[in-house]
Amino acid sequence: MLAATGVVTLSGSAQAASTLGTAAAAQGRYFGTAVAASHLGESPYVSTLDAEFTSVTPENEMKWDAVESSRGSFTFDAADRIVAHAQGKGMKVRGHTLVWHSQLPGWVGGLSASDLRSAMNNHITKVMQHYQGKIHSWDVVNEAFQDGSSGARRSSPFQDKLGNGFIEEAFRTARATDPNAKLCYNDYNTDGVNAKSNAVYAMVKDFKQRGVPIDCVGFQSHFNSNSPVPSDYRQNLQRFADLGVDVQITELDIEGSGSAQATSYGNVVKACLAVSRCTGITTWGITDKYSWRSSGTPLLFDDNYGKKPAYDAVLSALGGTSGGDGGTRTCTVSYAKQEQWGDRYNGKVTVTAGSSGTSGWSVPVTVASGQKVSATWNGTPSWDSTGNVMTMTPNGNGSLSAGASTSFGFTVMTNGNAAPPTVGACTAW
Numbered sequence: 001m002l003a004a005t006g007v008v009t010l011s012g013s014a015q016a017a018s019t020l021g022t023a024a025a026a027q028g029r030y031f032g033t034a035v036a037a038s039h040l041g042e043s044p045y046v047s048t049l050d051a052e053f054t055s056v057t058p059e060n061e062m063k064w065d066a067v068e069s070s071r072g073s074f075t076f077d078a079a080d081r082i083v084a085h086a087q088g089k090g091m092k093v094r095g096h097t098l099v100w101h102s103q104l105p106g107w108v109g110g111l112s113a114s115d116l117r118s119a120m121n122n123h124i125t126k127v128m129q130h131y132q133g134k135i136h137s138w139d140v141v142n143e144a145f146q147d148g149s150s151g152a153r154r155s156s157p158f159q160d161k162l163g164n165g166f167i168e169e170a171f172r173t174a175r176a177t178d179p180n181a182k183l184c185y186n187d188y189n190t191d192g193v194n195a196k197s198n199a200v201y202a203m204v205k206d207f208k209q210r211g212v213p214i215d216c217v218g219f220q221s222h223f224n225s226n227s228p229v230p231s232d233y234r235q236n237l238q239r240f241a242d243l244g245v246d247v248q249i250t251e252l253d254i255e256g257s258g259s260a261q262a263t264s265y266g267n268v269v270k271a272c273l274a275v276s277r278c279t280g281i282t283t284w285g286i287t288d289k290y291s292w293r294s295s296g297t298p299l300l301f302d303d304n305y306g307k308k309p310a311y312d313a314v315l316s317a318l319g320g321t322s323g324g325d326g327g328t329r330t331c332t333v334s335y336a337k338q339e340q341w342g343d344r345y346n347g348k349v350t351v352t353a354g355s356s357g358t359s360g361w362s363v364p365v366t367v368a369s370g371q372k373v374s375a376t377w378n379g380t381p382s383w384d385s386t387g388n389v390m391t392m393t394p395n396g397n398g399s400l401s402a403g404a405s406t407s408f409g410f411t412v413m414t415n416g417n418a419a420p421p422t423v424g425a426c427t428a429w
Contacts, residue, residue: 020300020311021054023320027273030055030092030280031318034251037061037078039290040085044305044332047425048286055092055136057250057282058082062096063103068123071107076130083134094250094282095131097139097186098124099170101156113161120158120166121173128177137216137248139186140174141167147189151199167203168212175213186218186250192230193239201240208243218250221268222284224296225256229264234271241277251284254310255296262313265300269317305332306403307355330354331361331400331428335421343414344374349392349423350407353400358428360398363408364391368419371412379408 017023024031032055039045049056060066061079068074086093099120111119128138144159144167146152153159158166167185174183185204190197200217207214217240223229230236237247249272254264272278285291289303300311307330315321331353338346351361366389367373373381379392392408400406412421 017318017320018315019320020052020315020318023315023318024281025054026320027318029272029278032056032092032094032280032282033286034059034096034282034284035082035085035286036290037081040081043423043425044334045286045290046085048301048305050089053091053286055094055280055282056082056086057094057096059096059285060103062127063100064098064108064123065103065105067127069105071119072122074126074130079131083131087134092136092280093131093134094248095128095135095138095181096250097142098127098174099140099158099166100142101154101158102143104157109157111157111161116157116161117166117169120162120170124170124173125177128174128181132178133180135178135181137182137184138174138178139218139250140183141170142186143188144185145187145190145196145199147196149195151195168207171207171213182215182246183213184216184218184248184250185214186220188220188222188251189227191219191221191223191236192232193236197236201243204240204243204245208245214245216246216248216279218248220251220284221249221253222251222293223254223264224298229254229267229271233268234274237271237275237278241275246277246279247275248279249281252281253284253291253293253298255293255298257297258309261297262309265310266313266317269314273317302403304334304352304403306352312355330356331358331426333363333423333426335423337420338409343416344411345414345418346409346411347421348407348409350405351400351426352405353402353428355402357402357404358398358400360394361400361426361428362391362393363426364389364424365410366390366422366424367412368417368421370415370417371419371421372415373410374413375411377409378406381410 017026020031033053035056036059058079083093144154146154171183190200240247254261272281285299287301287305288294288297288299291299300308302308331351334350336348338348373390380395381390381392383390
């Protein structure tokens with residue numbers, strides 16, 4: 001299956017601060033998302049990423065098992081794809097993560113204390129050197145504290161063999177490697193004032209007093225009905241900022257739907273805006289379809305990249321144009337190959353309206369060299385001068401209610417070339 005999509009604003013209808021990124025920028029902040037390299041070939045994924053976000057965090061591609069699965073042997077290909085895409089679009093990049101107890105290759109846990117110290121410092125150095133000048137902020141150490149009432153350190157190869165000092169050592173190594181990147185400590189369940197956040201607070205306070213290089217603290221902010229946005233969220237962000245560090249919301253997702261989810265998202269944004277050193281917000285993914293918590297529908301875009309009420313709440317809280325699609329009409333498309341026989345096959349394109357519905361739409365379809373479309377249905381085609389690009393519009397009424405879908409189809413004569421067609425951006429009005 002080949003998927004393609006696009007969101008296009010009609011000429012003259014674009015408004016200032018009508019996307020998450022532009023609205024956040026008007027407030028002096030970035031609005032980012034976690035990105036998986038494996039989805040960068042998908043048009044709906046990339047078009048939404050490029051239209052809405054101004055910062056990216058590699059979801060897994062910079063973690064230890066991804067870049068150094070064998071000791072001393074580094075592979076950056078997948079992470080490089082994300083960084084290159086971000087740089088090409090003028091986006092910031094958050095590096096995630098250098099030292100973490102999870103997603104470690106097996107060889108790390110088997111090292112002696114002295115070897116582990118050497119391996120940790122070498123890993124930090126080599127990864128940061130590779131991306132020097134390209135990373136805005138690094139999650140130097142991730143999730144080093146336990147949940148619960150004790151606020152104790154989490155058991156890990158680093159904690160168990162190197163002791164409490166491993167975090168400070170990691171930060172000092174990071175600063176020596178890249179003096180210009182912001183160095184962050186990142187954790188979850190530290191969003192409100194509690195034993196865990198108190199322990200992190202005490203560590204950050206100690207680091208600042210002793211000159212240990214730490215620039216920022218990341219609050220992952222994974223919420224659901226059993227763990228809602230805490231009432232002291234803003235207060236907690238502020239007390240960390242008062243220590244002289246930036247605070248960043250680094251992995252935001254909120255399970256739920258409708259107005260309740262929208263209210264929670266809006267409250268998170270308002271809390272960040274109320275803290276001058278809250279420099280940006282990152283959601284942990286673009287679409288519910290690929291979320292690690294997909295059953296909880298926790299993100300701003302649904303499985304079809306439609307903007308949810310939570311999107312409108314975030315845009316409004318940022319001071320942008322709210323109300324569905326910001327007054328514009330949008331649609332997404334997906335393509336699926338149907339039957340194939342002999343030298344021909346049938347293709348089907350599904351058109352789905354955004355949150356404002358449509359009164360009409362058009363979708364360009366480009367066939368490969370030598371191919372010919374011999375039949376179409378459920379749409380009216382027009383052709384460019386090359387005969388390779390067919391633009392499909394509705395037969396008659398093109399109205400679709402918000403989130404509704406329709407489809408059209410066609411038969412392609414392959415003439416020896418079985419390459420799939422390219423389905424372009426959907427335009428709605």
